[in-house]
Amino acid sequence: MINRIDQNNRMSQASQNGNLIVLSGQVSSGKNITEQAQGVFETIDLLLHKAGADKSNILYANIFLTDMGDYEAFNQVWDNWVASDKGQAPSRAAIQVVRLANPDWVVEVQVFASI
Template sequence: MKIKRFEQSARMSQASQSGNLLVLSGQVSSGKTVTEQAESLLKNIDDLLERAGTDKSNVIYANIFLTDMDDYEAFNQVWDKWVASEQGQVPSRAAIQVVRLASPDWVVEVQVFARA
């Protein structure tokens, strides 16, 4: 089975699909607050899911990386508006505090696994 890649560069792909499993790389975004970054990166996730022919109702699992757990509730406010709860499709997830992300300006990164 061939692996399908989305937005591939020499270093990485933003998403990879094998069969009906779609794995997105950790998504980050600019913004001054965790709320701004979360709103923007979740839009990026929506865009990648759409390019792969699926949507957020098919997200199976998410890893959420925060540089400060004090941002957990602010992130959850954005997340709760984004997930497909009206369709009964709230994914499993983990929230993990990390020392830092690849850029010191990033405060949140989200990686998802979805059904394609």
């Protein structure tokens, strides 16, 4: 049975089937990459919690940036958030995209987790 978390008519923010949790790409408002990344990670934490997991359960992350010039600033926020202190830094990819669905967004993060 698939568990849909924060579902609307178009999509679910997260879907869980057995031990696998897949989050839709998460975005956040903010003036810059740092603020937006912090907001994205707060939302990811909340969605994982609703599925009975936390960031140490993340297997893989797709990171979409509209400007690779933001890569280092993003990584500073990532490094402070990710569960590397528990030996749980996930696999990931960082991809530059032309733009996201809202032109004010500069980062979107999708994660796959397992419990």
